[in-house]
Amino acid sequence: MNATRIPLTAQRGYSLIELMVALAVGSITIAALYAGYAVFEGYSTKLSALAATDRSAVQVLDVLTRDLRVAGYKDFSSSYGPIGPSSGGGVLAVDFSGAIGGIPPGNCGCIAGPGQYCRLTTVYDLSSTQRIGVSYYTGTRTVATRATRCSLWQRRDQWQGGAWSRGPAEVVADWVDNISFVAGDPQGIGRTYAGLPQMVTISLQISAPAITSTKGAAISRAHTTAVRIRNVSLVQ
DSSP: OOOOOOOGGGGOOOOHHHHHHHHHHHHHHHHHHHHHHHHHHHHHHHHHHHHHHHHHHHHHHHHHHHHHHTTTOOOTTOOSOOBSOGGGTSBOSEESSSTTTTOOSOOTTOOOOTTEESOEEEEEEEETTEEEEEEEEEEOOEETTEEOSOEEEEEEEEEETTEEEOOOEEEEESOEEEEEEEEEEEOOTTSTTTTSEEEEEEEEEEEEEEEEOTTSOEEEEEEEEEEEOHHHHHOO
């Protein structure tokens, strides 16, 4: 049998012009897909950064709120002196000066205006034999030889032998752009906590580490909350 012969005209491939056109169309399509992916990735990164700042802010505000709400609590069986204004012979339930326990100097990450403070210490009894002062302050730290932005530190000191015994300090949050405390609604004269604030407003601005938006700006979010100090508010 004779093999079927295919005409030479039917065996012709693509011409150079056709290949160039196909290559150009393919390149344009790939470039468009890549540009769309880059935009999508940028927005996804921005949303992830915002979520990260919100999680950090919620954690910080929750820790601060918990300590502020119990500030001034005195265990009935405690042999220590009163918790209240210094004029009454007791240690302050809420202090912004850094005197209780001795907060390290420096206030990076704090932009304090009139009536605002960069440091906070709350004092209360954990038990009849444990009186602590929990201090919050900002300071820089270095991780793996790379300096981070300002961090919020927490230190738990304990009252022992008539003086404060310093406890270990730990970082509550990194990348703190600003944190300040505003004292409000002072307790009236003649009260147990005369002059001490019954409410503290916390302003916190925190960034996402090493993440930028689609425009190249750092991701930062501001949070504000007001906390009523129960013991100061309820005690007459």
